[in-house]
């Protein structure tokens with residue numbers, strides 16, 4: 560029996576790290592406190608409804624992540640590369656006609672964005688697409704906020720507040736546009752280079768497929784690590800919540816950043832988590848008539864919106880509900896996401912019905928789930944990348960596999976896992 564490398568956290572980062580280490584012939588134990596693998600990428604099926612643990616999408620252009628996936632086997636269902644913007648009782652569509660020429664007429668006629676800003680959008684798309692991913696993270700973009708960057712490219716406040724704010728509310732769970740412009744360019748590039756999809760079996764099918772690549776017995780769920788064991792100045796194992804211990808040849812921290820900070824502290828190591836969490840709450844409804852039909856994401860551009868973005872999931876992936884039912888997801892971000900259940904529910908019914916020009920009675924809302932995710936992403940303001948931690952944690956035997964090594968995204972987590980495995984294999 561060889562002493563295994565113990566990876567704490569079976570989200571995307573931990574799974575990728577485990578796959579690579581096993582491929583290189585290492586013995587691996589992957590531990591997770593939760594009942595299932597996947598971390599932030601999980602799904603529950605309840606009463607024939609596919610409920611993701613917070614609405615989330617996959618960009619098929621993510622290069623590292625896709626190299627760990629069999630995309631065909633995920634039965635991907637594609638969103639229209641477009642957004643419907645609802646404001647003041649009007650709905651208009653802005654789409655990427657280069658990815659779907661059928662969107663051209665609606666986009667050209669759309670009144671939500673003026674002609675000059677439509678041309679600037681097209682130029683921004685071209686600009687982002689010709690960048691390599693690493694170029695998106697160059698200091699000249701990483702050091703400025705999305706809002707300042709958009710202003711420097713001549714966008715007006717109407718399109719910034721009426722389109723970019725709710726659109727990036729959907730992608731980054733933050734409508735303030737305070738995030739570094741690198742993330743804007745990275746996501747614009749991903750949107751231009753590939754499709755936006757969900758697997759027919761729910762977003763959790765991604766991490767279930769990754770876990771299936773590991774040899775049986777690698778993963779132990781419902782196994783929370785409470786502290787690290789240090790012997791003679793080296794991390795040599797972990798202590799579990801039930802008080803038992805596990806020896807480790809090496810330990811990899813693949814948890815969310817705040818949990819990694821807490822665990823590292825038990826070994827006397829300081830690993831400060833990035834300041835600021837981006838949370839969201841997604842409400843799921845079945846309805847008689849969807850007020851927000853179609854395969855595009857709906858953006859609520861009202862200045863005081865509680866629901867930031869919403870979609871009729873079953874229009875994109877009919878497999879999300881059995882029996883021909885219609886399933887909607889509506890997400891609140893920022894401070895709005897912290898409202899209590901009843902307040903969110905009331906606001907969602909009112910706002911969704913208004914977006915579609917229907918009464919709540921005509922829609923026939925039935926709430927089927929509500930998911931709160933206080934830590935969905937970490938904040939990525941200008942300058943955060945300079946404070947990125949290193950993979951080696953400053954004490955022998957302890958490593959970091961995490962989205963914090965790249966960006967708060969599925970691709971960032973996959974890169975973090977791959978980088979950790981590579982560094983660990985190189986060093987041992």
Ligand SMILES: Cc1cc2nc3c(=O)[nH]c(=O)nc-3n(C[C@H](O)[C@H](O)[C@H](O)COP(=O)(O)OP(=O)(O)OC[C@H]3O[C@@H](n4cnc5c(N)ncnc54)[C@H](O)[C@@H]3O)c2cc1C
Pocket residue numbers: 567568569570571572573590591592593596597598599600612613614615616617730782783784785813814815818839932934935936961962963966967968969970971972
């Ligand atoms: C609602 C939502 C929407 C999102 N939207 C998008 C999107 O559209 N596109 C995109 O690219 N990204 C999106 N993200 C972000 C993306 O999901 C994350 O960046 C990524 O999943 C992070 O993966 P990870 O492996 O780093 O961490 P996690 O998935 O958080 O995995 C960490 C794991 O560590 C485990 N753990 C923690 N402490 C312990 C302990 N003491 N002992 C044992 N196990 C422990 C946890 O249970 C968890 O499973 C979204 C996230 C959410 C939640």
